[in-house]
Each structure stands twice: as structure tokens, then as C-alpha cells.
Amino acid sequence: MQKALLITPQLCTGCRQCEMACSYEKEGVFNPARSRIRVFDFHAEARFVPYTCTQCDQAWCKSACPVDAIQIDFATGAKVVYENRCVGCKVCTIACPFGTVNYNADTGKVVKCDLCGGDPACAKACPTRAITYVDAEQTGYDKMRVWAMKTDTAHQAQA
Amino acid sequence: MDAGARRLRDFAMHYVIIGAGPAGVTAAEAIRQGDPGGAISLIGDEPEAPYSRMAIPYLLTGQIDEAGTHLRPAVDHYARLGIDTLSGCRVTNIDPLGHQLSLDDGRRRGFDRLLIATGSHPSRPPIDGLDLPGVHHCWTLDDARRIAALAKPGAKVVLMGAGFVGTIVLEALARRRVALTVVEMGDRMVPRMMDDIAGTMLKRWCESRGVAVRTSTRIVGIDAQAPSLGVRLEGGETLPADLVVVSTGVRPNLDFLAGSGIATAEGVLVDDHLQTNMPGIYAAGDVCQSADMVSGAAEVHAIQPTAAEHGRVAAANMVGNDLPFIGSLNMNVLDTLGLVSTSFGHWQGNGGSSVRHQDGWRYLRLEFDHAEDRLIGAQTVGLTEHVGVLRGLIQSKRRLGPWKDILMSHPEQFMQGYVATVGV
Numbered sequence: 001m002q003k004a005l006l007i008t009p010q011l012c013t014g015c016r017q018c019e020m021a022c023s024y025e026k027e028g029v030f031n032p033a034r035s036r037i038r039v040f041d042f043h044a045e046a047r048f049v050p051y052t053c054t055q056c057d058q059a060w061c062k063s064a065c066p067v068d069a070i071q072i073d074f075a076t077g078a079k080v081v082y083e084n085r086c087v088g089c090k091v092c093t094i095a096c097p098f099g100t101v102n103y104n105a106d107t108g109k110v111v112k113c114d115l116c117g118g119d120p121a122c123a124k125a126c127p128t129r130a131i132t133y134v135d136a137e138q139t140g141y142d143k144m145r146v147w148a149m150k151t152d153t154a155h156q157a158q159a
Numbered sequence: 160m161d162a163g164a165r166r167l168r169d170f171a172m173h174y175v176i177i178g179a180g181p182a183g184v185t186a187a188e189a190i191r192q193g194d195p196g197g198a199i200s201l202i203g204d205e206p207e208a209p210y211s212r213m214a215i216p217y218l219l220t221g222q223i224d225e226a227g228t229h230l231r232p233a234v235d236h237y238a239r240l241g242i243d244t245l246s247g248c249r250v251t252n253i254d255p256l257g258h259q260l261s262l263d264d265g266r267r268r269g270f271d272r273l274l275i276a277t278g279s280h281p282s283r284p285p286i287d288g289l290d291l292p293g294v295h296h297c298w299t300l301d302d303a304r305r306i307a308a309l310a311k312p313g314a315k316v317v318l319m320g321a322g323f324v325g326t327i328v329l330e331a332l333a334r335r336r337v338a339l340t341v342v343e344m345g346d347r348m349v350p351r352m353m354d355d356i357a358g359t360m361l362k363r364w365c366e367s368r369g370v371a372v373r374t375s376t377r378i379v380g381i382d383a384q385a386p387s388l389g390v391r392l393e394g395g396e397t398l399p400a401d402l403v404v405v406s407t408g409v410r411p412n413l414d415f416l417a418g419s420g421i422a423t424a425e426g427v428l429v430d431d432h433l434q435t436n437m438p439g440i441y442a443a444g445d446v447c448q449s450a451d452m453v454s455g456a457a458e459v460h461a462i463q464p465t466a467a468e469h470g471r472v473a474a475a476n477m478v479g480n481d482l483p484f485i486g487s488l489n490m491n492v493l494d495t496l497g498l499v500s501t502s503f504g505h506w507q508g509n510g511g512s513s514v515r516h517q518d519g520w521r522y523l524r525l526e527f528d529h530a531e532d533r534l535i536g537a538q539t540v541g542l543t544e545h546v547g548v549l550r551g552l553i554q555s556k557r558r559l560g561p562w563k564d565i566l567m568s569h570p571e572q573f574m575q576g577y578v579a580t581v582g583v
């Protein structure tokens with residue numbers, strides 16, 4: 001059964017262990033700026049919101065890619081960037097309405113969450129279970145897609 | 160084939176797609192998904208396997224080879240999906256009522272559903288000398304081969320036009336270490352995509368990296384001037400050149416539709432399901448004039464994401480679904496010798512609030528609707544993080560509430576504004 005990242009912002013304390021774990025797993029360095037998951041800090045409301053790719057069905061990044069460098073990992077459902085094909089044109093970084101595909105100037109390629117091949121480091125590192133990796137259906141896969149839906153309401157509204 | 164299979168095929172819907180670029184290929188794949196039994200023909204007039212024009216700059220820099228420009232890497236991709244590809248084949252005429260089209264080799268083909276995805280061609284400025292050897296557009300793989308042969312390190316190259324495609328080509332030429340001069344009629348670089356601040360930043364950046372940029376300058380002719388070319392400027396000056404690359408905009412490929420009764424203006428006109436005035440005939444990509452996401456006006460947006468999105472939506476409707484098109488958002492991203500810039504939607508604004516913030520080589524402009532607290536356009540220079548949400552904010556027409564004021568004083572917090580207004 002497919003799993004998905006379930007993010008519960010109410011449980012997030014802003015410790016940024018997820019960012020550390022992600023950047024270490026993916027880039028080999030402890031550098032939150034290199035993380036593919038980001039924690040947004042709303043001081044005024046004392047609220048933290050972890051945010052990353054929802055692996056949305058629409059896959060705007062994948063359909064905009066001119067050279068087929070973004071593929072679906074059939075085991076996890078993740079949309080994965082194949083670095084050997086990516087030419088660094090960045091069109092996916094503007095096509096993704098969630099802002100979760102970013103350009104890495106050091107490598108000349110784009111980066112995004114790939115669910116770590118099915119064992120996401122952010123979820124393992126989260127001490128408060130604000131980020132969990134769970135059976136998609138069992139716990140309301142749809143809930144995780146809430147961001148995707150919000151942007152897609154434009155479709156429904158005009159339908 | 161046994162009789163049963165033949166009968167099935169006779170009943171199968173026959174989809175014909177004209178144009179094997181990103182719009183046509185995306186549509187062919189989506190039609191296959193929606194109608195596993197239908198017959199699909201993909202007709203393109205270029206000789207190569209379907210490729211991506213957008214990849215040409217990376218071919219010129221040597222980052223990829225020609226196969227790397229192919230829209231789909233697997234050679235048997237189309238055969239595997241049962242998509243019949245006809246390459247090097249030009250459609251010369253369409254008879255919408257007879258459900259027939261003619262090919263340049265004299266053959267005719269029937270269709271039940273037709274998609275016009277013929278893209279655009281480079282426009283020719285009204286000057287002499289465009290047909291001289293050494294003068295090329297940069298639009299097709301064939302153009303790229305010719306440019307590669309002439310753009311040797313140190314060669315004198317004049318690029319005519321610093322529009323969006325021209326500026327992408329500029330990057331590729333500069334990386335080939337040619338001696339490059341860019342000549343642009345407008346008063347700044349990328350005038351249709353960038354405002355005065357951003358366009359001027361790009362110009363200064365290019366100049367600081369050894370590219371000569373002549374804005375507000377008009378080329379009046381090109382002469383053969385042994386051993387190479389002379390590019391005549393208004394005012395009398397002549398620039399010597401081994402290669403002239405002409406990039407002065409593109410126009411939809413509509414010629415073959417003359418007399419067909421299919422309604423066109425700047426491009427092929429479509430309804431909100433991307434269907435033309437002729438039932439069963441659709442249009443997608445650079446050739447299609449569809450609704451703008453923000454204004455609703457019919458516009459041609461000759462960009463890759465719109466081509467792919469059109470292809471997907473047209474295909475869904477061609478197989479019988481009811482999928483309205485939400486409108487196209489004009490958007491671009493450029494990397495100009497390391498300076499990344501983007502523009503989204505109505506960056507010129509519509510009379511609402513506007514904020515511009517420049518800090519060294521970074522610049523951000525946000526435009527809000529005149530009537531509602533939502534974003535309608537944006538521009539960035541020197542930023543790459545999370546820029547996609549600028550699309551998200553425009554497309555979702557999200558009401559910003561208190562975030563509008565926050566963004567007016569801190570535009571750089573656009574991602575926070577997005578996450579905050581998601582309502583999680």
C-alpha cells in the first residue's frame with residue numbers, strides 16, 4: 001500500500017530536526033538551507049508549519065519538464081528528479097504552484113522531495129510526530145493532499 | 160488480424176494530432192490513457208524524433224547530445240503506446256466537414272477527432288540580408304546544428320533581439336565563448352517579460368560579464384562583407400559578424416488552415432474546452448489562442464508549460480470527458496550567465512497595489528488586483544527559492560487578507576504568505 005507524509009503543524013515545535021535530517025540524507029551536510037522540507041515560523045502566532053512536496057497527482061513539475069527528467073517512482077508514488085537527464089532549465093520551479101521544486105546552483109540541477117525512496121529521513125527525525133509517514137488510505141491520504149486541493153479549487157470553481 | 164479485431168478497429172475512434180512538439184506528444188499520451196482502444200496518429204513535419212525546442216540551448220552548450228533533446232528518451236516509447244508517428248510529413252490542408260486532411264506527399268487521411276498542435280515559427284523582421292549564409296534563427300534542431308558549426312570560440316556573433324527566447328540563446332552563445340553583441344530595439348532586455356528595473360539589471364549583469372548589449376538600437380540590414388557579414392545599425396554603424404542569430408519573436412503556424420473555416424485570430428481560437436469553432440477539432444500549444452488565467456482574454460502564450468497543459472486538457476475533452484481549461488498563465492524563468500529571473504502573469508499590474516523591492520542583484524515585484532486582495536503578477540531577479548508559489552498564489556486566486564499588507568511591506572515573505580493562507 002502506498003504511504004504518504006502526513007504533516008500535523010499543531011504538533012510542530014520548530015526544532016528543525018527534519019531540515020537537518022533531510023539535508024544530511026540528501027546533501028551530506030547539516031544545513032537547513034539545503035533541506036527539501038522547510039519549517040515556516042509564524043512568530044506572531046507562535047506557530048510552525050513544516051512544508052514540502054505533496055507528490056500531487058497533477059504533477060505540474062513532471063508535465064512541464066522538456067526532457068522527461070521527472071519520473072514517478074512506482075513503489076512510493078514520489079515524483080523523482082533524474083539528475084542525469086535534468087538540464088537545469090528551471091521550468092519546473094515556476095510550474096510547481098506549491099513552490100517545492102528548487103534550483104541548486106552548485107549542481108545546476110533542480111531538487112525536490114523524493115520520499116527518500118520510501119524511508120523519509122524527516123519523519124524518522126521528528127521527535128513530536130508532527131511529520132509521519134503513514135499508510136495513505138488508513139489515515140486519510142487526502143488530508144495530506146489538502147494543499148494540492150487548495151490550489152486545485154481554481155479548477156472546480158470555474159468548472 | 161482476425162475479423163473480430165478488424166471490426167473493433169473499425170469502430171475505434173481515430174485521433175489525429177498535427178504537430179509532434181510538447182503539446183502534441185502530451186496530448187497523444189493522454190488520449191491513450193483515456194481511450195485505450197483508439198487509433199492515434201501523430202503527424203510532424205520535422206524529420207527527428209519528437210524533441211523539445213527548450214532543450215536546444217543545452218545542446219549548444221554541449222551539456223546534452225541530440226538524443227538528450229528528445230521529449231521521451233525511450234526509442235520505442237510511441238510504438239509501445241500504440242501511437243502511430245509520421246515524421247517529415249506536412250499537413251497542407253484540412254477539410255473539417257469531410258473529416259479529412261491532406262499531406263504534402265499527396266496522401267489524405269481521415270479523422271474522427273483532430274488536434275492542431277503545430278506550434279509557431281520565428282518571425283522575420285523586415286530587413287535585407289536574412290537569407291545570407293551565416294544568418295540563422297534559433298528555433299529548430301536544424302538551426303541549432305548550423306549555429307553550432309559557426310559559433311566557435313572567439314567568433315564574432317551578433318544576436319538580433321533580446322526577447323525571452325533570444326536571452327536564453329544569449330546564455331548558450333556566451334557559454335560557447337564567442338565574442339557576442341546583442342542588439343535589441345526595446346529600451347531594455349526582455350521588454351515584454353521584465354520591467355525597466357529588471358530588464359536593466361539583466362543588461363548590466365551581461366555587460367559586467369563581457370557581453371555587449373545595445374538596447375534602443377535597430378538593425379536595418381545585413382550585408383555580405385567578405386569574408387563574413389556586416390550588420391548595419393540605424394545611424395550608420397556596421398558590426399562585423401561571422402554569425403547572426405535572429406530572434407525577433409514567433410508567430411503561430413496557421414497557413415495550412417486558410418480556407419478551412421476554422422476560426423483564427425493571432426492563433427487558433429478555442430472555447431473553454433480548447434475546441435475550435437468546428438466540432439471535434441481542438442487546438443493546443445503555441446498555435447492556440449486561449450483564455451488568460453487572470454484576465455480571461457484570449458491570448459497566445461508561447462511557452463512550454465502552457466503547451467503541456469493544453470495538450471492534457473484538449474486530450475481529456477477529445478476522449479469525451481468534460482474538463483474545462485482554467486486558463487493559461489504567462490510565465491518564464493531565465494538564467495542569464497548565473498542571474499536567475501522569473502516573471503508571472505500580469506506583472507505590469509491592473510491598477511491595484513504594487514510593490515517593488517530592489518537590493519543589489521536581487522529584485523522582487525508583486526502586483527495585486529485592483530479590486531480584490533489577491534496576487535495577479537510577479538517578477539523576481541536573483542531569487543530561486545520557492546518561486547513556484549507565485550504561480551500558486553495567482554492561480555488559486557487566494558484571498559490574502561492581512562497578508563496583503565504584510566507582503567506590501569515585506570514582499571520577500573511571499574512563501575510565508577502562501578503557507579499561512581493555505582489554512583492548515
Ligand SMILES: Cc1cc2nc3c(=O)[nH]c(=O)nc-3n(C[C@H](O)[C@H](O)[C@H](O)COP(=O)(O)OP(=O)(O)OC[C@H]3O[C@@H](n4cnc5c(N)ncnc54)[C@H](O)[C@@H]3O)c2cc1C
Nearest residue numbers: 178180181182204212249250277278444445461462463466
Ligand atoms: C531556443 C528555445 C528556448 C526556449 N526556451 C523556453 C523556456 O525556457 N521556457 C518555455 O516555457 N518555453 C521555451 N521555449 C518555447 C517552447 O519551446 C515552445 O513554447 C514549445 O515548443 C511549444 O510547443 P508546441 O508543441 O506548441 O509547438 P512546437 O514545439 O513548435 O511543435 C510543433 C511541431 O509541429 C510542426 N508543424 C508545424 N506545422 C505543421 C504542419 N502543417 N504539418 C505537420 N507538422 C507541423 C512543427 O514543425 C513542430 O515540429 C523555447 C524555444 C526555443 C526555440
